Amino acid sequence: MTQTRTTVPGQSCPEQDLPVEAQAPMDWQGKVLKGRYRIASLLGSGGMSDVYRATDLHLEEAGAKDAQVAVKILRSELTRDGNALGLLAKEAAKSKCLAHPNIIRVYDLDHDGDVWFMVMELLEGEPLSKVIQRAKPQGLKWKGAKAVLDQIIQALAYSHQRGIVHADLKPSNIFVTRQGSIKILDFGVAQALRPGHQEDFLNQSLGDETTVYGYTPAYASTSLIAGKEPQVEDDLYALACVSYELLSSRHPFDRQRLDEQQRKAFKLARPGNMPGRLWGCFRRLLKEEARRPSLAEIEKTTRPLPWAHLIYPLVVAAALGSAFYAWQQGGKEVAAAREELKAQSDHQAALAELSSRPVTQLLAGLGGFSPLERAGLLMSNRDRIIDHFGQKVDEALKAPARADLPNFPAAAKVLVEALSYFPNDDSLRTLEAQLNQRRLGLYNALAEELRARLVQGDFGSQGAVDELTGLKADLLFLGKQLPALGDQAITTYKGQMSAAIDQDDAPAIARLLAIGETFYGQEQGAADTIKAAKQQESAIAALANYDKAVAEGGTADYPVDAAEAFYARKIGVWNDGIAAAKDGQALDAVFEAEKAFAATLPVDLPSLKALRHNLANAYISQANDLIAHRRVVAAAPLMQRANELMSD
Template sequence: MDANDTILDDSTQTHNPGFQPQGERDQDAPESPRHKRLGLVLNGRYRIVSLIASGGMSDVYKAVDQNLEKSGSRDSLVALKILRTSLTRDPGARSLLAREAAKSKRLSHPNIIRIHDLNHDGDTWFLVMEMLEGEPLSRIIQRAKPNGLKWKGCVAVLRQVAEALEYSHSQGIVHADLKPSNIFFTREGRIKLLDFGVSRALQAQQPEDYLNPRTEDETSIYGYTPAYASPELIDGKDPSPQDDLYALACISYELLSSRHPFDRQKLSLEELGSYKLKKPKSMPHRFWRVVKRNLRYDPRYSSLELLQRRMEPLRWQPWAASVLVIAAAVGASFLWHQQYTRAMAAEQALAEKDEHQANISRILGLPPEQLLQEVDTLPSLERNGILRQQSGSLLEWYLSQINGILVGGRSGQELPDIPAALDLLTEAQRVYPRDHQLAELETRIVRRRQSLEAALGDELTTRLDEGDYRSQQAWEDVTELTRDLQLIGAAPAAPSEQATEQFDQQLTEALDSDNDAALARLLILGEQLFADQPGVAEKLTRAASMESSIKELGTYYAAIANGNDQAVFPAKAAEDFYADRFERWRDEIANAGSRDQLDKVYEEMIAVLNRLPPSFEPLADIRQQLSDAYLAMADSMLTRNRTRQAQPLLSRARELMRAP
């Protein structure tokens, strides 16, 4: 395999004109027209050099660790995975990034990418990762078409992937989204697995290829990539090591044939069992037998140890040599073949029995969380026996985990994550459906949610009836109460008629005055609470048509309100938002026949000037046009000796020209 490509190729960069960066910009770095983050320095340490790849949740950049650079280190390059701006205020997205960091930092293995740190600069959240050079396995597969790789090159890759999975499974972590684009081949010939556990946590979020631009055949749904996800994963069941083995079997097949074994179809367990599979030409028979069973999702062959053993050449046994000598001596080649086949079958059956018993012993020695994941791979009789035998420790573990969720609550909050606790309780009741401790705990949790829902709902109703969203703090109080109700799994009650009328009035005022800051707050609040209220929906639709510009301006105003004087004004968003109003002003100035008509434009423009930087070019042009119109009207009056009437017009023109 030849790894000539590199992830440092700047041709993968993209430009996002709506992006609002945090941090300080390196004064010596040139401004790139292709992406506004280039040259940015996060936390005074990480200087962004180029964009590597973009995904649904985040962008990945090549960066220089200036601390390492100053210390004279030869390797000061890192990769930064930065959460998309639209998700920075989403607690779920931030906690997903934190979970990815926590999972990956637990995995210290030469074939798994290293995560150094999780950090943030203002609202910009990012992971600091090992910088890799090379290419994903998906590109190697593309280059090997139509015949695929030779076995020697393929097995060198598979051994390293299997070693990484063996280690991660021993740490209780299932990859759950193993695919060619998540397997990276470095220039040194080492395999690195990427995105451990991310797809499972994403659920319905749009997933991404880590350090690799998304390709059409890698489209993922529901957090998994259907071409490599087992039927159990696609059906929503919890990931298990067997799911990683299924994906590894698909990848093995594709490496050696350049084709997916099921032509990328999403099949049920029954369809997998009947699908006609043909062995890739260069795949050894002994390896194919295990790969084929894993492609059928057969739990009897879901042993990574067995798969690894079949990757290695078959060792020659002394008794086999004796059989050959006897067969050659008597000329009974057919008899030898029968004896050899029977001996191999007996050896395989004995090995499978030993492996099964060893697997049972291994499962019994696992911690509760791993035991529960792997016990489902056993036949029902053995599964039920283990669950009965381990009921005391497993129930204790479930109760401890649920109580931990209820006590821990959300970061920075005292509220418990009741939906998460109930989800885990449902899982426990599926395993032990008649346990009285679980039933009593469910009753207590439901009562607690009802009590919290009543208290939070009453407080939200009071705030909505007050109906003042003009200040940032009042708006944050209401949105925080709404998020708290969602956290405990409750829906806010419908706003009262009084609350709806006040919201409708403020939304109308904001729309009529093009108040971008107020619209940004009201649009979010309206989508959460007032979207179904009569008379409001049409105005929200009108506001939503300007949603992108409103949200960018809203982010800017929030940053300024929080004391961030480094926030960059989103000029393009402001220009789009005020485009219609600016065009109307130009027409009214050009067609004005009286001072009153010019004064009307002036008064509207002064209100807008309070929300926009004086140097905003489109507004500066209109200010100049209005000043010229005042001067022209004053000149006309002076020629008619109407000096007193011309004086206010001249003063207004001078005032406009003096504005910065």
């Protein structure tokens, strides 16, 4: 697509300012810039850059709920021009200083190799130009337009106080968010672009909003067109054009390219929806008269007259008197007008009364008004609402939940409520990021403490177990899941559990099992150990219940299965000793140990019978070896032991 370059009367068109063939946007989707910004999708394209939706990976890692940003990637035509790039960097630095709810935030200008990009606040909504198109042919009513103009005026006042002029204010540079807030785009950046480079993402059809020499002719004063340095008055001229168009759906000069004399001779008509006091200011601006109003004067004309509340009852009385007279004359339709007038009066009074209430009552009463009225109430009370939620966040952090820990979940709930009213507020988003960083820092510190304790393996008392359980509760409170424990912690746990099982240490097994189920349940390396410990604990409990019943003089069936499970390791060691025995003495050691152990049991276990069978076979095998070597006398005791075992 060839970018259109519009010439201005009396303006030369040097060779270097000729149209530039725009390149198709590169496919950046899925790529990561500077190791931080992962590109998701294309939002719009201008002559010198493309704007993408992206994820700030640093914010995402910190746990921020909203890590979405807009990334404007500059085309190579601009980055190859050192002067233009330097100007853009300077203006971007200015824009970063503009922290106002009605100005889009510019977070950074950076580069990744040869690729230069600007990181900005991500907006959801539509440009004001689309709102104007939908309002054709009469334009917006004053009440709706005022909510828009008030926010534009606040943004300009804030910027001008800091010495920054926009110089390219137009409907496509004014964004209306889904919540009804106004955001002005490209603040202080338009003048950094080289002549002939248009930058218009929200009005891709272009038409009469073609940017020339860093400004848009339809909204540029004669001073800007003449190439003079941008001044505050240039923004006010553009504001007058935008306001006229907003209230009438028409440009004041029908987008004609007029010189100074033609502009002054042009017959301007007041839009029907524009108050007369405001029109007096804007007419002087559009005609570029010597004595032009300031932004403060313009803002004053948008407010109700201080004596309007005194005049209004007289107007109402006159209207009611006329209605009564007309009713007497048979004009009953006036009664309906009277009721409508009263309803409007009551509605305005309700708006004013709600705005004066405490914040909690103000927010509770928003549901009774239209979306635009709600947006106006929120914006006019923004500072005290933000302060209200800031205090609630502080109170929530102190609310008791976990000893010695700030109540981050409660504070997060407060922030969710606040962001439902002001989703793009910088102060709320900053507070959210700070709370997430604090929460993540505490979580990481406690996670390191937990790992260190598990590696040390201090599980020797119930107090130590209780402290570990408390650490777990703190971590789940802060992060909703436990951290990975690491191989060293698993090795320590398995070693202690194996030792406890070998020693039949029931209290230690119980403590370690509680720790294992609390911290190692999801760790594969400890699963077999925990399973064996559960079997051992179950067997211990069954045997303890039997011993208790006997001690109390009762009767009970001996838990053979539990005993088999409990003594399996011991009997397994004896079977291993039989298999490894090299002589009769080794077999005798197993024989004596088994005999003494069996005497302590009230029943003969199947596993012990099988062990004695293995032991008898081992005696016979060794006796046969001795007989084969003609050592009959030495073989006799072995055969005797084998016969004794076989007879049991």
